[in-house]
Amino acid sequence: MFIVLARVDSRTMAAKISDDGGALGIEYVSDLAEFVRKEEPQHPRWVWDDTSTWYPELLAAGIRIERCFDLRLCHAILRSSALTAESALATAPQGVWDAPASVVTPRPERGAALFDLDVDPGAVPVLADPLAEFTLQRAAVAGSAEPGRIGRLLAAESAGALIAAEMRFAGLPWRADAHDAILTSILGSRPLESARPQKLQEILEIVREKLESPDLNPDSPADLLRALGVAGLQVASTRSWELKQLKHPAIAPLLEYKKLARLLSANGWHWLDTWVVNGRFRPDYVPGGVVTGRWATSGGGALQLPKQVRGAVIADEGWKFVVADASQLEPRILAAMAGDRGMVEAGATGDLYAGIVASGAVETRDQAKIAMLGAMYGATTGESGRLMPRLSQAYPRAIAKVEEAARAGERGEVVTTQLGRSSPPGQRFEGWNEARSEADTSRARERSRAWGRFTRNFIVQGTAAEWALCWMASIRRRLGELDDRWLTDAPHLVFFLHDEVVVHTPAELTVPVSVLLADAAAEAGRLLFGELPVTFPLTIATVDNYGEAK
DNA sequence: TGGGCTTGCGCC
DNA sequence: AAAGGGCGCAAGCCCA
Numbered sequence: 001m002f003i004v005l006a007r008v009d010s011r012t013m014a015a016k017i018s019d020d021g022g023a024l025g026i027e028y029v030s031d032l033a034e035f036v037r038k039e040e041p042q043h044p045r046w047v048w049d050d051t052s053t054w055y056p057e058l059l060a061a062g063i064r065i066e067r068c069f070d071l072r073l074c075h076a077i078l079r080s081s082a083l084t085a086e087s088a089l090a091t092a093p094q095g096v097w098d099a100p101a102s103v104v105t106p107r108p109e110r111g112a113a114l115f116d117l118d119v120d121p122g123a124v125p126v127l128a129d130p131l132a133e134f135t136l137q138r139a140a141v142a143g144s145a146e147p148g149r150i151g152r153l154l155a156a157e158s159a160g161a162l163i164a165a166e167m168r169f170a171g172l173p174w175r176a177d178a179h180d181a182i183l184t185s186i187l188g189s190r191p192l193e194s195a196r197p198q199k200l201q202e203i204l205e206i207v208r209e210k211l212e213s214p215d216l217n218p219d220s221p222a223d224l225l226r227a228l229g230v231a232g233l234q235v236a237s238t239r240s241w242e243l244k245q246l247k248h249p250a251i252a253p254l255l256e257y258k259k260l261a262r263l264l265s266a267n268g269w270h271w272l273d274t275w276v277v278n279g280r281f282r283p284d285y286v287p288g289g290v291v292t293g294r295w296a297t298s299g300g301g302a303l304q305l306p307k308q309v310r311g312a313v314i315a316d317e318g319w320k321f322v323v324a325d326a327s328q329l330e331p332r333i334l335a336a337m338a339g340d341r342g343m344v345e346a347g348a349t350g351d352l353y354a355g356i357v358a359s360g361a362v363e364t365r366d367q368a369k370i371a372m373l374g375a376m377y378g379a380t381t382g383e384s385g386r387l388m389p390r391l392s393q394a395y396p397r398a399i400a401k402v403e404e405a406a407r408a409g410e411r412g413e414v415v416t417t418q419l420g421r422s423s424p425p426g427q428r429f430e431g432w433n434e435a436r437s438e439a440d441t442s443r444a445r446e447r448s449r450a451w452g453r454f455t456r457n458f459i460v461q462g463t464a465a466e467w468a469l470c471w472m473a474s475i476r477r478r479l480g481e482l483d484d485r486w487l488t489d490a491p492h493l494v495f496f497l498h499d500e501v502v503v504h505t506p507a508e509l510t511v512p513v514s515v516l517l518a519d520a521a522a523e524a525g526r527l528l529f530g531e532l533p534v535t536f537p538l539t540i541a542t543v544d545n546y547g548e549a550k
Numbered sequence: 551t552g553g554g555c556t557t558g559c560g561c562c
Numbered sequence: 563a564a565a566g567g568g569c570g571c572a573a574g575c576c577c578a
Contacts (some may be wrong), residue, residue, distance in 0.1 A: 132577085222557095239564095241564055245563090245564095262559060265571085266559080266560065301570055303560090304561040329562095361573080374565080375566095376566085385565070396578080454567065461562090461567065490570085
């Protein structure tokens with residue numbers, strides 16, 4: 001059963017729909033939390049416009065749900081998926097469901113056809129009517145050549161939305177005192193106002209002295225470039241890797257200054273005051289926030305937490321973290337997508353890069369890693385570019401897969417992930433004619449190649465994101481089966497980073513949690529690739545603080 | 551003073 | 563050693 005929820009004139013309506021799409025009844029809901037609590041034991045799939053506007057209030061009321069269907073996220077997938085390109089949904093003009101999250105709030109006019117169950121799937125909803133949209137989406141999936149594939153993606157995406165809300169609700173344990181101690185040991189104690197901390201100030205004085213530039217502000221690239229020039233150091237930019245090439249007594253302290261200044265500005269005391277409240281860091285996760293299907297976050301830079309400060313992520317008394325990351329996820333995804341038996345076998349032992357070396361394709365593990373990264377990102381020069389032909393010879397199917405994706409992008413075509421997320425439409429770059437200059441032509445060619453690098457990476461990054469969603473959905477379900485206590489009283493997910501999860505768990509449950517994480521990884525592999533014998537090994541660590549992992 | 555752009559760097 | 567994919571954020575800088 002589905003229960004479609006909608007807010008109409010500040011009231012909440014619920015429509016029950018059977019699995020075959022038949023209407024079972026409509027009612028007004030006066031107390032949402034009470035209603036959901038009463039219906040949830042029937043295991044309905046809750047259908048709503050936007051999980052982030054419905055679920056937090058339920059969690060605050062102490063209610064979790066098992067399944068949902070997030071119409072806004074699913075609309076975005078169906079709108080551009082090659083698997084549903086012919087659907088009424090995809091061929092309709094842009095509407096409210098294509099707008100950014102904050103705009104998709106159903107405010108139908110009084111007397112509008114909200115909950116009209118005889119919606120014509122070909123009709124375009126003028127208003128954000130969730131029932132009409134749900135009907136359109138069901139029709140799009142049913143009419144797809146591979147309804148199971150796209151259906152799995154929509155389910156995974158929606159499960160991700162629930163997990164994002166739950167992780168924000170639970171928060172990542174964060175000890176302000178430990179964070180302060182880390183900052184103090186690296187930067188010196190917290191300064192008053194906006195002064196530089198002592199150690200940063202000391203290094204700054206050394207840099208100024210060595211560059212004979214007493215007023216230098218290294219935080220200003222222009223100012224720094226000028227000072228370096230005066231000292232006879234010619235560089236095109238002030239990036240660290242470029243400065244590292246230079247031999248000059250000012251360089252070492254300058255690089256040190258940059259490192260400390262970065263820590264201070266990105267994750268210093270100001271960050272701590274802003275983002276850590278009552279011992280928890282609560283970033284705003286944005287499922288589907290990246291075109292490839294990866295999550296984004298807003299606020300606090302949760303996906304960029306530097307290793308330096310992870311020591312402040314400390315489990316509660318009597319609790320532990322189980323940290324799991326999928327080893328070499330993207331190359332394994334590529335091997336599986338391409339059905340490249342050789343590369344799948346190279347990964348069977350647990351270390352894919354070692355397996356590539358063992359096959360004789362390259363000499364060292366480092367080379368294997370660089371070559372694989374180059375294949376997935378589209379490197380053309382350097383060591384990575386030079387290793388490509390050898391990789392291509394050893395693993396023709398895997399490399400052909402990414403090469404085809406790149407060529408398709410260069411031609412302006414759309415590429416699609418394993419479960420059916422498609423890349424944004426490209427342009428045709430070769431539409432130049434002889435009236436255009438040589439420079440224009442070469443610019444067009446470079447843009448075309450750049451788009452090809454994007455589509456090349458899209459299929460791998462996007463399919464890896466699908467794997468991660470399936471993994472997390474399975475983890476969430478298995479955690480619920482392991483322990484039926486309330487979310488934050490039982491083992492629960494507290495962090496996610498593309499190919500890595502952190503579970504906060506009572507110390508006595510670390511073993512079953514570790515087992516479940518590995519089982520979930522295997523299940524994710526089957527969901528994407530069926531019975532293809534591809535393995536997704538995990539590196540699992542049980543720790544008291546996140547800094548100890550890896 | 552505030553918005554938008556660029557630069558640089560953290561994560562995968 | 564620094565090429566190649568995806569992000570978010572802070573600071574400087576420029577301009578209205």
